[in-house]
Amino acid sequence: SYELTQPPSLSVSPGQTASITCSGDKLGDKYVCWYQQRPGQSPVLVICQDYKRPSGIRERFSGSNSGNTATLTISGTQAMDEADYYCQAWDSSTVVFGGGTKLTVL
Amino acid sequence: QLQLQESGPGQLKPSETLSLFCTVSGGSISSSSYYWGWIRQPPGKGLEWIGSIYYTGGTYYNPSLKSRVTISVDTSKNQFSLRLSSVTAADTAVYYCAAIYGSGSWEGYYFDYWGQGTLVTVSS
Numbered sequence: 001s002y003e004l005t006q007p008p009s010l011s012v013s014p015g016q017t018a019s020i021t022c023s024g025d026k027l028g029d030k031y032v033c034w035y036q037q038r039p040g041q042s043p044v045l046v047i048c049q050d051y052k053r054p055s056g057i058r059e060r061f062s063g064s065n066s067g068n069t070a071t072l073t074i075s076g077t078q079a080m081d082e083a084d085y086y087c088q089a090w091d092s093s094t095v096v097f098g099g100g101t102k103l104t105v106l
Numbered sequence: 107q108l109q110l111q112e113s114g115p116g117q118l119k120p121s122e123t124l125s126l127f128c129t130v131s132g133g134s135i136s137s138s139s140y141y142w143g144w145i146r147q148p149p150g151k152g153l154e155w156i157g158s159i160y161y162t163g164g165t166y167y168n169p170s171l172k173s174r175v176t177i178s179v180d181t182s183k184n185q186f187s188l189r190l191s192s193v194t195a196a197d198t199a200v201y202y203c204a205a206i207y208g209s210g211s212w213e214g215y216y217f218d219y220w221g222q223g224t225l226v227t228v229s230s
Contacts, residue, residue, distance in 0.1 A: 001169065031213045035153075042202060042223055043153065048216040086153055090212040093166045095143070095155035 002091035004098035011104045018074040020101045022087030025068060030089045032070040034063060037100075038083045046085075047072060079105050108132045110203050110221035118197075118228045124190040128203030128221060135184045136161040141206040141215065144177060144188045146199040147223070154199075158206060159186055193228045200225050 005023045012018040022032060032050055035043035045054050047063035050070065060075040070089075074081055082105045087098040114126035128142070135142065144156040157167040159177045167175050176189040190197060200223040208215030 033216045035217065037153075042220040043217070044220070045216055045218060049214060054218075084152075088153075088217070090215070093158075093212055094168065095145075095158070097145075097153040097155060100152040 002089070002096050004087055004089060004096050006087060006098040006101045008099070009102045009104065011106060012077050014077060014079060014105055016077055018077045018081070018103055020072045020085050020103065022070040022072070022098050023068055024089065027068050027070055027089065028066045032063070032065050033088045034072045035086045035088065036083045037086065043086065077105055081105055108205050108219040110205060110219055112201060112203050112221045112224040114224060114226070116225055116227060118193050118226060119230055120194050120228060121192055124188070124193050124197065124226055126188045126201055126203075126224065126226070128186050130184045130205070135179065135186065136181050139207055139209060142179065142186045143204045143206050143217065145202045145204060147202070148199045156188065195228050198226065198228045
């Protein structure tokens with residue numbers, strides 16, 4: 001079965017850039033989405049189809065995908081960005097989520 | 107704007123069958139642009155996709171759960187449901203329903219709207 005691998009945690013200082021990676025075999029051949037989940041809340045889509053931002057998502061969220069790695073980049077990270085982030089892709093008709101990355105802003 | 111609301115028992119005993127419903131409001135479950143899905147999240151852990159359904163009844167399941175899962179749709183009630191049989195403590199999780207939006211191949215689909223989630227605890 002297809003697997004997506006994320007680092008369990010990442011720490012960044014306020015105002016800095018956070019880059020969260022998601023790795024999978026030939027992941028660049030697939031579309032990747034990213035979801036933000038704040039504590040006690042449901043996930044929220046922040047990036048779809050590799051780099052597209054849904055309406056209402058701040059411009060400092062961006063995405064890229066090439067080779068075996070997709071990256072979610074948060075520019076000018078703020079305290080409100082502290083959350084778990086999950087990447088997601090499709091393996092034929094089945095959904096695959098990465099294990100999640102806990103982003104700490106300190 | 108779609109809204110999704112999960113409902114169902116929050117406590118089960120081992121070997122029982124979990125049954126949850128997801129009621130969709132703000133749009134039609136018969137929309138050709140959406141699939142409908144169930145996702146779960148054990149306490150302190152990551153997201154796990156359970157399965158998806160189209161309004162015509164076509165279903166897709168996580169291979170690791172397929173033998174125990176049934177997802178159904180009731181267009182008259184604008185609702186879809188999840189049944190998970192023979193539950194164990196490992197099935198304790200927050201269960202989310204979600205709307206999966208897209209067109210064309212699966213690659214272009216994404217989880218657009220999520221319910222608030224409902225905690226299901228399996229314990230004797």
